[in-house]
Amino acid sequence: MPRDFRRRPLPAWLAHPLRWQRLPVPWAAVARGALAAGPLLGVGIGTGHPAAGVLAALGAMLAGVNDRPGTRRNGIVHIGLPALAGTAGVLLGGTAATVAAGWWAIPVIFVVGLVSGAVSVVGPVCSTAGMQLLVAVIIGMGMPLPGPAWFKALCFLGGAGWLLLLRLVLRPPGTLDGGRATLATVFDALADALAAVGTPGAVPARRRLTAALDRAEEAMRLHRLFRRLLTPGDRLLIERYAAATALCEAAVALLWEARPLPPRVSDGPRRLATAIRTHSPAGPLPAPGASTAARAAFDRALLDAAVVFARTTPEHSAADLPSAPARSRVRWRVLGAAGREYALRVALCVAASASVALALRANHWYWLPATAAFLVKPDMGPLFSRVVNRFVGTAVGVLVFAGLAAAFGGGWWPAVAAAAGGALVPVATRHFALQTAVVTVLVLSFVSVGGDTQAAGNRLADTVIACGIVLLIGHLPRLVDPAARAGLRVGTALRCTERYLDHILTVSASERSGERMALRRAAYRALAEARATADTAAAELGRTVDWVPVVAAAERIVDAATACAVRIEHGAPRPSEREAREVTGVLTALAATLDGTGGPTVQEFITAPECETLADVVAELRRIRAAAA
Template sequence: MSRRAAPVPRTAMVRGALGAGPLLGAGIATGHPGPGVLAALGAMLAGVNDRPGTRRKGMVGIGLPAVAGSLGLLVGALVADCAGRWAAVPVLFLVGWVSGALSAVGALWSAAALQMLVTTTIGMGMPMPGPAWTKALCFLSGAIWLLLLRLVLRAPGHGGPARSSGEHEAVAAVFDALADALNALGGPHASAARRRLVAAQQQADEALRLMRLLPWPGRGGAAGHPLAERFGAAVALCEASIALLWEGRAVPCEVADGPRRLAAAVRTGGPAGLLPSPVSDSVERAAFDRALLQAAVVFDRTLHGVAAPGTRNTAAPSRSWRSMLSPAGREYGLRVALCVAATGAVALVLHQVHWYWLPATAAFLVKPDMGPLFSRVVNRFAGTVAGVLAFLLCTTVLGGFGAPATVALVVVAAALVPFSVRHFGLQTAVITVLVLSFVRTAGDTEAAPARLLETSLACAIVLLVGHLPRLADTRVRVGHRYAVTLRCTERYLRHVLTGPGGAHAPRRSGAEGLALRNAAYRALAEARAAAETAAAELPGPYGGKKRDWAAVTASVELIVDAATVCALRVELGVPRPSPAEVEQVTSALSATADALEDGHGAMRPAPGAGPRNCRSLRDVMTQLHGIHTLTTAA
């Protein structure tokens, strides 16, 4: 089923139009097009990262890749100034490995690493006067210009005081998604609704974490405490709703009215009003009713912006940098390094003037976390053809194609960048028009035909390298994601089920437990995305039998949900499993994670039946046994 693309805010298109075009025009007007081209390039790449979200998320999403891009341009320019042309090949291999390995850390670092690799290539190959540090500053200034536009030109808010940064809308979206999930309970769309709920919770968690790290002038960190406490109430409700989903029993439609009213209260700043009466006919429903009652108390206390002392931090722990050295990080790095180094060497052998286009094209294609390889190659080639044809058509229609026409074309194309990110082929076409306009401004009027040839070569090399025996097997990068999910689940269970206390002891640290649970669901979302990408890959000549990653995804989802239910039931007073049973389950999680991490290793013995007196942990063991069967059969 196709997903409807999110609408592109008109302000994003306005920012694009006011980004690269004016900077390029300023460079031409001053008689120094080189700095103008670099600044426009920085604004263009910043526009690619100008995605919808809160103001702070936009600052980080644009700023971090911009800093990485300026660093890459500085390194590339220094190599070009101090070494020969062939020094580019080992530099591309090294930077490509770092860029690929950073992709295993997270989406934001992946975008920054890609921009660093592309600008390193441009810095080594694009002939541009001036010292290296001025080139890097010109590039960074273009990104800063678009970032300033992002801060000044913002989409209209949802009303109410202090809503412009978007964090309130992110928290309200959690309650709305919770209401949708409650309405879907017991039906065929329950699992999909639960995924949307977890995704909304993760987005709100990220927004609030950035709000704590980047307090906005005039609103300080204290302004975020009431909203953070309301988000904590939403997290507790989400946890209880997952238990209801695990129970598999539909609830009355009026149960969803409570989260709807809480969402409206977050948006307007008013009271939540009357909430549904509790009907605690099961442990799971009792947990939900109790969470709803606590949410009502929190909303009443924070109605006037007053939070309880010591508001808990529910943010998930930051990503471990050890992901760079994990099997997936090493595989990512090797694939990217081989592709960009090979394309760079081929371009230098052919003595191409714009030799840097080949490795830059390969960098956009080969990143394993950005979609199926074959479809990206096809879309890249088709988009390049469309962009070249559009550029040639504009050149023919506009006749001499002087500086004003070039700037106008850049303005129109840059305005389309926020819209083009919906599809890789369309994005390629728009960026091709922009790049050819930049090159023409720098004095090269015959670059369009060469662009087609170099794109064809880059696509062929990426397909060849991407299907090498060691790199074509998806078990390493997908298995690693699932292994991370299972290890996060193991740490979560150990936290809530072990330690001092009796059989009915509550969780030792609610904030830490929630953070561990959030980490497990975040890892699960990344594993699901990696599995979907692997399923869309064409089977390579050395790829072997493809695993049923969809079935593994379903099993891991049930494992994380069952762990959440077990923790919730223990907190409500259900007797805690014995230490021996907890050790049995957590050891099985660790063993299965180790087996998934080593895609070529032998699986350990199948997990046992699990605790007899704990249905949720028994479900965990049942799903682990299913994963064992699926992975050993492949």
């Protein structure tokens, strides 16, 4: 075999989710997983109510999948909202099973699939909630467990609530509060970005900084939702977050200038990160060395941050803090092209899977549509590789469960297996196939306690059928178009970019700085979503458009716009009204072209802008226009 052939990497459509994510082991989540599903299943076995134990353990398992690092308030939202959706799904499914059994389940599942898919485009938490709603309806209708629907729903909610209680109560000694840890990560990422200024690693460092700011913004947003309950420490943390956003804006301008900085410049953010982690003073910060507008802005923001960190009590009361930024255009997302496309795809996949399952085995049909519901989610990677990972993981899980059943027979071993699987769930999230294998062992343990002792072989066959159905429907022409989804996300990001740039060019730099920061964060957040969608679309089979360069150009536009804001704030002349109108008009037209909503035709630029940053914006717009053509 030739050497160059051996070195050839796997194709993107196969390798995308096979990448192992190197993350620290969340030992606290491992402990919570071990104390959740297994003990609940054991209680059900010991008290003679296995059905209650199965549903409670199932609720705890799904809550454990959502048990991610973050603040306690994050945990309440990320675990609690999907748990409520799953509870409603069990109640709806159990009720529907009593009045619309058999083939009547298909229209019910189709309608719920439409709702689940449409809601899933709003954001990650809503995506998880929509998924749990759909899966819970399928389980409530198909899993043969005794008891009324309200009792099943309460058991499911109790299991999820038990894990959430463990999340809120059990905290390892010496663990840093989630909000402080998230903010400290922002300053670490800021220091890394400053160290990378003027090097090839500047762009990846800026993206890591943006991702850290996104996580911190989510944590602070949840803090502001409970403004009346904030402690002085919470309010001080929000003020330090505001100082971090100002520093990050200046850092983006430094990255745009691309002039290497002295190593001492990155020492300031690292000292601030240490101060957050240790509750200690920040100590001496680097002396200013203003040589450019961006450096002057950074030095001033660092001085302001030093003043904030020197305080031990917050300057503002809870009533004076800004309210949580609203997530606008939610209705537009749900009812827009992306929501309709995803809703129809989910509904068709689960309805077709349910039809095949009812034709094959009417008593245990729930596994096939539930598998299709998980497979159809695009945020787990490209479709073909999702299918490969799902099949491999299910096969491994079935073999492990069969080995355990042969070795131990009956008794309490399913509860022990559920406890071990619950402990492995937080670690298994690093790899889709591994997560599938762990969840397969868990679910087979549940259904064996519920009385289905011959489930393993049938479940593997059901998985193969579900994979085939999702592959078929997922590649139907005029129904599923990854490029269209990516174009919609890129168009949305360009609209956010246009609003940010328009604010910079039309509003005085000293006015409404808080609104400018919010618009900048909205633009970067939309670009992060667009990049994730573009990466997935680039790895799909039969892709026709490469959206990754378009997203990269849009990111550079926001970087240049940030540098423009900093330069204007420090005395640079403001671009003319004609130039501002021309540039923002082209952005709007490009967004309409990419997301297919229609709008003005993209026109040529009449003259080159005199502003250096605006000239960079125009250059990137020309690149985007060439790609769109």
